[in-house]
Amino acid sequence: MNIEALKSFKQSGDKIACLTAYDASFASVFDTCGIDIILIGDSLGNVIQGGENTLDVSMDDMVYHTQAVTKGAQNALRIADMPYQSYTNAEQTLTNAKRLIMAGAQMVKFEGGCEHEASFKILQDNGIPVCGHLGLQPQSVIEMDDYKVQGRDKQSADKIIKDALALVSWGVKAIVLECVPANLAKQVSQSLSIPTIGIGAGVNCDGQVLVSYDMLGIHVGHVPKFVKNFLIDNGDVKSAVDAFIKAVKDKSFPGEEHSY
Template identity: 50%
Template sequence: MSVHASDPAPARPGAVTRKPWTVPMLRAAKQDGHRLAMLTCYDASFARAVDAAGIDLVLVGDSLGMVMQGHGSTLPVTVADITYHTACVARTLRHALLVADMPFQADATPGRALDAATAFLQAGAAMVKIEGAGPKLEVIRYLVEREIPVCSHLGLTPQAVLRMGGYKVQGRDEGAAALLREQARQVAAAGAELVVLEGVPSALAAQITADLDIATIGIGAGPGCDGQVLVLHDMLGMDSGHRRPKFVKDFLAEGGSITSAMRAYAEAVRDGSFPGAEHSYT
């Protein structure tokens, strides 16, 4: 496969030319009904491919601990790891908005979060992702007040795997669902510009999406979100050594190149055919 950063890629619907994504464009996308296609990415070569495929957002996720480093969870990932991979992706990414994941306990205090977020933005990220609400609301406000855009991550938060006792769907009972809706409103009020909803029943994710003025990105949260994200290796059907979640679809299985699989994923997100009922929770 030969892919270059200058290769043509599908333009955003209604756009004359394809412009680099910016943080303010995320709210406009929600208002316009443009479904956002997001993938994880960890290196320069795949960054070229996701740009060529027309992916809107790229996440340098702490999932790299599991799919790149061979760990059993995301907990061992460090600030240095995320900074390194963010810099690798940023060197060749030209159009997608680059989001860097805040690793375990790097956001334990506002000061620690500021140090980590500063390193990520200096490496080329445009936004940082923070898991949870509660005490994280102070951290979100602190970063936003210092001109650092924040993406919140609610529902199944992998950094809480020990407390949860595994990777389990969240928000299935009435009390838990009400709490998630309130947390989503709280992170938006704190200044988050985007919310990732993971492992959440479809109906609840749709309600949260309707509640908010900011866009939601689902992963195992059904089709009612404003966009979707998958781990790159899952989307390509690669064996990471871990159980494949229900919400994963192998877009390379139908043949073609890696870039065409990414493009098929983006098109399926935008036309609403992915995720289907078989990828969702009730």
């Protein structure tokens, strides 16, 4: 799996299956099962570090976990999150993105749209592949006043569409759409030449991602509507991952009960 293969999914209509991983062991299992993308997510702040949000995750944390995942996964495309306040200006963004690439990431992901134009452009100019992230942005949880579905009204929906089109023009290779209404995610996906990967964004995105702990039913606190436990009906982790991949590919996940 590589950047060129990512393009072919959009062209063929095949769905992209993505899971988060934070260590070599889980990454190896997911890789063996044939997962398309492994996201080294700053969600480790919640599921590994026990934080209420992702804001305390550092660049050193992301580098460490990216190195670990890289040792376990050689086939899946590896995307690493840039953590909170690691891309506040163009030069900082480039320095930190290079650290993640050196650690084994093949692409970096960060949240936001037009407000980060300079950061997107400097990575484009330096040949570093980028995945965008629109809709609910966990790193902006304070500004957004908690975790809420985004894009319900016309103004916010129009901003998501505008940001998505801008990101494409700045060379972004894929965009995660988180917690947006399914009809808006469908509109955005059909408008773009690059893949969208949904989480709480309906079945019409070009792919789906879940936090692996959520997919395995390992929950602490609130369980979002878009989560499905794939372990409960399968005997082991590998079978659960196989079931997740199959459900994404045959479009049986997410169902309406997982969408907004």
